[in-house]
Amino acid sequence: MDRLSRRALLRGVGTAGFLAAVAGCGVPPAYVRPGERKAPDRSAADDSLTFANWPLYIDVDDHDKQRRPTLDAFERRTGISVTYTEEINDNDEFFGKISPALMNHQTTGRDLIVISDWMCSRFVRLGWVQEMDRSRQPNVAKHLDPLLLKPAFDPGRKHCVPWQSGITGIAYNRRKLGREIKHTGDLWAADLKGRVTLLAGMDEAFALLMQGEGVDITRWTADDFHRMTDRVAALVRAQHIRRFTGNDYIKDLSSGDVLAAQAYSGDVIQLKADNPDIEFVVPEEGAELWSESLMIPDLAAHKRNAERLVDYYYEPAVAAELATWVNYVCPVPAARDVLASAKDKETAALAEDPLIFPDDGMRGRLAIARDISAEERPELAKEWNGIVGL
Known part of the structure; x- marks a missing residue:
């Protein structure tokens, strides 16, 4: 199965150079203060959300590539319609695509995005993402891998939650x-x-x-x-x-x-x-x-719906289903037991793969790097x- 790497190349001085350039061209400061990040949440009246992700980074139906079983199940359970786009091909490219809106206090038109943690750190520093309400995300609070809990740029993962690692x-x-x-x-x-x-x-x-x-x-x-x-x-x-x-x-x-x-x-x-x-x-x-993480951009119109979707993917059974397709390190260790109990032998074998569920010896040698400021x-x-x- 063809896969695309979600780890993008840094081109030149990347976004740091971009921000320095706009600062010298009369553009308002990029930082957004906490009180200016929220928009009126339309979730209660509008059962929808827009989710931007990388290509080939979610489970698909073997017979119909337009169907995404875990996402379809979320829609049936909640009644929330998800517009899912595979529009992120490079961290810097996507930054350039949505940064004009964010720095000018405008909506991006997206409620949920997935970007690499080194890019997440810039969004957090710039105030371009909102804190998630963990009281509404019991699965994240219970099942997020402790190894991923405290990145230097976002202690406690208040602004982002790993999609895959x-x-x-x-x-x-x-x-x-x-x-x-x-x-x-x-x-x-x-x-x-x-x-x-x-x-x-x-x-x-x-x-x-x-x-x-x-x-x-x-x-x-x-x-x-x-x-x-x-x-x-x-x-x-x-x-x-x-x-x-x-x-x-x-x-x-x-x-x-x-x-x-x-x-x-x-x-x-x-x-x-x-x-x-x-x-x-x-x-x-x-x-x-490392991780690629889910974030809710400033002025997202469906923040509560986005938080529900994030928490849904931290249910061990859902995380297990996703892991069987993407084959990256699963950020939900409890999904291992779900896979181990599978009747299908190939699926059950994934529970023993240390590249999906690192064993204790491997976990002891893993670390999240301090980001580059x-x-x-x-x-x-x-x-x-x-x-x-x-």
């Missing part, structure tokens, strides 16, 4: 390499010269590489970043790193042109189905746990992109 680790062809990879530093061994790829996007790449240097990514510093880039730059000069990639590392691994790659856990599940020699490893030093981003992006060649 994943791990940035290392994928490699164990048979062709002829040995195991257990540490990030194993990528720099002589037998991998010219056969390694790293991710091109700074937000996607930096955390794992820092962890390989022994850095606690929950509190990394600029000095940690510079030491990491010094090492990467030296490896580029030595032609050890074959290239920097987006999601196309999948093709490189499949063809055998590359033996090891910085990779996303959800992609490797699909790779392993086609090639059992491909392994995914969370290095001993650790790997980054708006002040840090221009300098760090310039440094990183100079190495990558963006």
